[in-house]
Structure formats: C-alpha cells, structure tokens
Amino acid sequence: MGTTSGGERRLGRTSATREDLAGWLFLAPVVIILGLFMLLPILMALWVSLTSWNGQGSPFTGKVPFVGADNYTRLFTRDDLARQDFMTSIRNTIYYVLIVVPAQTTLALGLALIVNNRVLKGKTFFRSAFFFPSVTSSVAISVVFLFIFANSGAVNGLLAMFGIGGPEWFSDSRGLLHLLLGGLGLVDPDAPPAALTGGGLFGLSWWDWLSGPSVAMSTIIMLVVWTTSGTFMLMFLAALQDIPVTLEEASLLDGAGRWQRFRYVTLPMLKPTMFLVLTLGLISTWQVFDQVYVMSQGNPAKTTLTPAYLSYRTAFRDFDYGTGTAISFVLFLVIVVLTLVQRWVMRDRTPAIRPGRS
Structure with missing residues (x-):
C-alpha cells in the first residue's frame, strides 16, 4: 500500500510538472512579445x-550625463519655467477631469436609460447615432470643432441671432471661475485680491489655481464629453439589460416609484459598471493629448496645456528627453494613485457575516 501510494504521488507530481511546463510553453510567445515591446x-x-x-x-x-532624480525634483522644488509649466498643466487637467468625468458619466448613463426604454421606437438608430462620435477620428472631429467655434463660426452665429456676442473661443485665456466671480461683482478679474495673488503653491498663485478652466479649454471639454459618452453608454446599456426583470417587478409590487426603483434597484446593480466607467474616464482624461495637439497646442497663454502634451513638447520640441520622460512617469503615478483612491471610495462597505454568527 505504501509503495503504491508513493508511486501515485510521484506520478501526480510528474503529471503536474508536465502540465506546468506545457502551460509555460504556450505562454512563452506572449510573455516574450510583451517583454520586448x-x-x-x-x-x-x-x-x-x-x-x-x-x-x-x-x-x-x-557620454550621456546621469542626473538621477533631478528631472523629477525640479518639477516640484526648483523655481523655474519647467515647474511653472508643469504645475500649469496639472491645474488645467484637474479642472478638465473634474468636469469631463462626471459629465460624460452622467450623459452616458442618461443615454443608456433612454435607449433601454422598452417603449422607445427606433432603438437601433439611436444607439448608432449616440455611438457614432466615439468611432469617428478624434482628429477629424477636432478640426470640425475648430470651424464650428471659429470667430465667424456656427456657434457665434447662433449666439448672434439672440443678440449675444460670442467670445473668441480658442483665443480667450480667461478662466470661467474668474468670469463668474467678476460677473457676480465679487472680485475684479483685472485687479484680484492681494491675498490671492501674494501666496501660492508650486510657483502658481492661489488666484491662478482658482481660475477654473479657460474659455478655450471649455470647447475641448464639450468636444470630449460628446465623443466619449457613446462608448460608456454601451457599457451602461449592457449592464442595464443584464439586470433581472424580476427585481423591477418585485419593486413595483412593493409600490416603489420610478425614482425609487432607479436609486435602490438600478444604481446598486450598476456599481461594477460605474466603477469601470469612472476608472476609464479618469485614465483617459489625465492622458488627453490629441485634441490639445490639434486644437490649441497648449494655447492661449498655456491654459489648455496638459501633462501629456507638455511631455511631448518638452521631449520632441525642446529636446529635453529626460524631463519629458519624467513628466510621463509622474503622470503615470498620478493616474495609479487616483485609481486606487477611487477603488477605495467605491469599495463594498457591506460588512461580511462571519460563520457561526446570525
């Protein structure tokens, strides 16, 4: 019995080793390709x-000088143009993310709810229409937006019909928060309070940090929200169609209204998809590049400058590849940290029931 048992164990280990070896042989091409590229x-x-x-x-x-972490530290500690440009790009992107991610998520969810309506006719048409901007070249759409928001473009022409003088969209560097505070008469944008201009953080004054997105950045925000909502709409639509009908029927029997069903039945079931949409939206907004490259190249007055475009410009135009690459790695760390924070915020807070306890 002992010999037979020992032989069976050796045979089992040999078989497991062969399976592991076969698995690694099948994985080897992919591992090599991913490692190389x-x-x-x-x-x-x-x-x-x-x-x-x-x-x-x-x-x-x-022959290439080794500077260590100097390319990283100068972005945060050295008072020069490199830090000012980097912090300006961070400020611009913070406002960009704070507006784009909630807007595109809300719009995508709203469109998915509309398309998922059982009484809606022509669902295929609306799905295609809502999704079409997402599959169109971002460069082509950016060029179209340049014409639409030109000084004599369709948007200013439409505003002129109502007696409103449209701004010079891609030449206006004024921040929307500055314009709002000035319109309410709280501050004078041309003479801001000394308390906001005297101090600051990382080389930018508090007044600069509180500028809000510029008028030029607002056009890019509208473009991105319009072109990305279609993709996220399909994700929400797939999740909505996966919700069991019995849950909605049970909530109807319990007397729940439309808002109550949406809040207590639909939204909890959409939580995994919501996390996916928010994560993808967060990553893509921090990496925005092509719209900025085509529409503004960081202008006017660097109010549309983003870390991704600044990394490209520093490396391939200023030929400072060390600093340009350092910016890209800092951007990578920012995205990872924010994703982990978002995962922690959206974690499941339902307490686990331990065995043996009721």
Whole structure:
C-alpha cells in the first residue's frame, strides 16, 4: 500500500510538472512579445528619465550625463519655467477631469436609460447615432470643432441671432471661475485680491489655481464629453439589460416609484459598471493629448496645456528627453494613485457575516 501510494504521488507530481511546463510553453510567445515591446521600452524610458539626454546618439552610453532624480525634483522644488509649466498643466487637467468625468458619466448613463426604454421606437438608430462620435477620428472631429467655434463660426452665429456676442473661443485665456466671480461683482478679474495673488503653491498663485478652466479649454471639454459618452453608454446599456426583470417587478409590487426603483434597484446593480466607467474616464482624461495637439497646442497663454502634451513638447520640441520622460512617469503615478483612491471610495462597505454568527 505504501509503495503504491508513493508511486501515485510521484506520478501526480510528474503529471503536474508536465502540465506546468506545457502551460509555460504556450505562454512563452506572449510573455516574450510583451517583454520586448512593453516592459523593455518602459525600463528604457525610466533610464532616460534619469539622464539629461538630448536625443542625439544613444542614451545608454557613458557620454550621456546621469542626473538621477533631478528631472523629477525640479518639477516640484526648483523655481523655474519647467515647474511653472508643469504645475500649469496639472491645474488645467484637474479642472478638465473634474468636469469631463462626471459629465460624460452622467450623459452616458442618461443615454443608456433612454435607449433601454422598452417603449422607445427606433432603438437601433439611436444607439448608432449616440455611438457614432466615439468611432469617428478624434482628429477629424477636432478640426470640425475648430470651424464650428471659429470667430465667424456656427456657434457665434447662433449666439448672434439672440443678440449675444460670442467670445473668441480658442483665443480667450480667461478662466470661467474668474468670469463668474467678476460677473457676480465679487472680485475684479483685472485687479484680484492681494491675498490671492501674494501666496501660492508650486510657483502658481492661489488666484491662478482658482481660475477654473479657460474659455478655450471649455470647447475641448464639450468636444470630449460628446465623443466619449457613446462608448460608456454601451457599457451602461449592457449592464442595464443584464439586470433581472424580476427585481423591477418585485419593486413595483412593493409600490416603489420610478425614482425609487432607479436609486435602490438600478444604481446598486450598476456599481461594477460605474466603477469601470469612472476608472476609464479618469485614465483617459489625465492622458488627453490629441485634441490639445490639434486644437490649441497648449494655447492661449498655456491654459489648455496638459501633462501629456507638455511631455511631448518638452521631449520632441525642446529636446529635453529626460524631463519629458519624467513628466510621463509622474503622470503615470498620478493616474495609479487616483485609481486606487477611487477603488477605495467605491469599495463594498457591506460588512461580511462571519460563520457561526446570525
């Protein structure tokens, strides 16, 4: 019995080893490809961020000066133009994210609820119409928006019909919060309070931090919300169609109204999809590049400058590849931290029931 049992164990270990080896053999091509085209470039870029490489020659030779973490620290501690531009891009992106993520999520959920309505006719048409901007080239749509929001474009023409003088959208660097406070008569945008202009954080005054998105940035925000909501609408629509009909019928029998059903039945069932949409929206908004590159290139007065575009401009236009790469890694860390915070906020707070307790 003992010999038979020992032989069976050895046979089982041999079989498991062969299965593991076969699994690794099947995975090897994918692992090699990912290592060569993803992990290796990331490690190479990390090394570049620790040097002052100017793009000439190879960055992996002894001729390239090694500066360590200086490219990172100068973005936060050194009082120069590099830190000012980086903090300006962070400020712009914070307002951009705070507006775009809630707006596109709310619009996507609203569109999904409309399309999911059982009495709606022509659902296929509306799904295609709402989703069409998401599959259209962002560059092409950005060029169209440039014409629409031009000084003599359709938007200003429409505003003129109501006696409203439209702004010079892509030339107006004024912040919306500054305009709002000035319109309410609380502050004079041309002469802000000394308490807000005297101090600040990371090289920008409090008045600069509290500017809000500029008029030029608001056009990019409208474009992005319109073009991204269709994709998230499909995610919400798939989740809505996966909700059991019995839950809605049970809530109807309990006398729940439409708002109560939405709040206590639909929204809890959409929580995983909501987390996915918010996470994807957060990542994409912090990485915004193509719309800025086509529509404004950071202008006017750097009010549409974003970290992704600043990284590109610093590396490929100013030939400061070390600082440009450092900006991209800081952006990566920001996205990871915010995603983890969002995951913690949206975690399931229902207490687990321990075995043996009622």
